[in-house]
Amino acid sequence: MRYDLNARAMKVLKALSVVLLSVITAITSVSVNALPEVNHEIVFAIGQKPINLDPRYAKDAASERLNRLLYQSLVDFDAQSKVKPSLASWNQINTTTYQFSLNKSREAFHNQQVLNATDVKATYDSLIDLKDSPHAAEFLNIQAIEVVDNDTVLFKLSKPDQHFPEKLLIGILPKELIEKKHDFAHYPVGSGPLKLLSWQNKLILERLSDGQRISLIEVKDPTVRVLKLLHGEADLIQGELPPELVKYLQSKSNITLSTSVGANFSYLGLNFNDAALSQLKVRQAISYAINRAEIVEKVMIEHSRVADQILPPEHYAGNAELMPVEYNPNKARQLLVEAGVKLPLKLVFKTSTDAQRVRFATIMQAQMAKAGIDLQISSLDFGTFFSDVNAGQFQLYGLTWVGIKTPEIYAKVFGSQSFPPAGVNRGRYADATLDQLLADEDWPAATERIHTQLPYIPLWYEGQFAAMRKNIIGYSAKMDGNWDDLAIISHRQ
DSSP states (O other): OOOOSOHHHHHHHHHHHHHHHHHHHHHHTSOGGGSOOOOSSEEEEESSOOSOOOTTTOOSHHHHHHHHHHSOOSEEEOTTSOEEESSEEEEEEETTEEEEEEOSSOOOOTTSOOOOHHHHHHHHHHHHHOSSOTTGGGGTTEEEEEEEETTEEEEEESSOOTTGGGGOOSOOOOHHHHHTTOOTTTSOOOOSSEEEEEESSSEEEEETTTOOEEEEEEOOOHHHHHHHHHHTSOSEEESOOOHHHHHHHHTOTTEEEEEEOOOOEEEEEEOTTSTTTTSHHHHHHHHHTOOHHHHHHHHSOTTOEEOSSSSOTTSTTOOTTOOOOOOOHHHHHHHHHHTTOOSSEEEEEEEESOHHHHHHHHHHHHHHHTTTEEEEEEEEOHHHHHHHHHTTOOSEEEEEEOSOOSTTHHHHHHOTTOOTTSSOOTTOOOOHHHHHHHHTTOHHHHHHHHHHHOSEEEEEEOOEEEEEETTEESOOOOTTOOOGGGGTOEEOO
């Protein structure tokens, strides 16, 4: 395959890689005796700190991953994306009633209050009442929640939903603190295996089972994250590195690398309030203008793969029949002309300041130029960028859906009733035909409709990896990039 980056861009990238590795080699040549003494607190260096630790509001990947450890949910998913009991098991009493029975031996909340069925009811009652939660719309079908006893709760639905248990992933909160309007976003109180001790310059967590402390430090620059790992200032890093740095870490005898096929879905979001982007031919042109296969092959880590839908094709609701989109800049240019667009079409693409995200944007910019698209890149700190995306202040943006397990995501992302804050249809896409397919849970037809109408531009599923110092055991990369192994990770003395 011919590498489609222009020669100047290739030279710049190669030069940067050489300089980068030279700097790292020079710095890491320091004598081992000069390294700081090992701190038994396990340090996890992450690219982006969590934004909101209230599970009813969390939307960013870091918050979702950490909340899985701070709270317990009624259900979870196994390796095959099938729902399984977690905090509770369940029985379907009739077509509209589910009975959930809490585990007899269950952890109390971090404030020592006993978790019971009234807390389950209070959590979901509060979620239904919230008008600004991105998750609330998923539970509008709940007609009533009844507490039978301390261990048992009934969910009564307005209409049948055979997939209802799959939706109960929200971490359970204490009823007493909900009523006091406690600030869970910054002072989480759950019943998960980790509790938060401090959130200042870093997040300090304590594992309840053995008192092991784990700190999360935000290090946005990927090179600095690698340096901290090599110097012993961090014990663990995960994801968000260019392949050059991953390969470099593989050559280090004091570093263990774990890799996995990925299922987290990266995409380009489109604003349907924009006159040009509301035209199907323009959206098709953008899709044809991106050489996704080449980006995956040349500048992404091992196990990455091109994507055509949110859920991977091996998922039970995945659609393996979708036709891949080819890279064809000439066809893209032709479609823009047919749409009556004056060339070049100027578009602003918003992304975070993460180096790898900016790199992807720069490559797509070069590719799109050949199709008559002038892509202008606006890289912002993650907080500002994410705020703009949720507020609809963009033409194009790039994000990744993390940890998606159920096909209900399609209604949440593309349903015409799911505009923020009711959902995460950030592009304000509305299609009555798709709404009906989603209501009928006709996933093959729905994914085909999405594929042809392009309310977003699918990109890829990023491969997963975690790098850690040799004395760290019990942690491995997961398909969805979760941090669940922080519940068992240990430091070999």
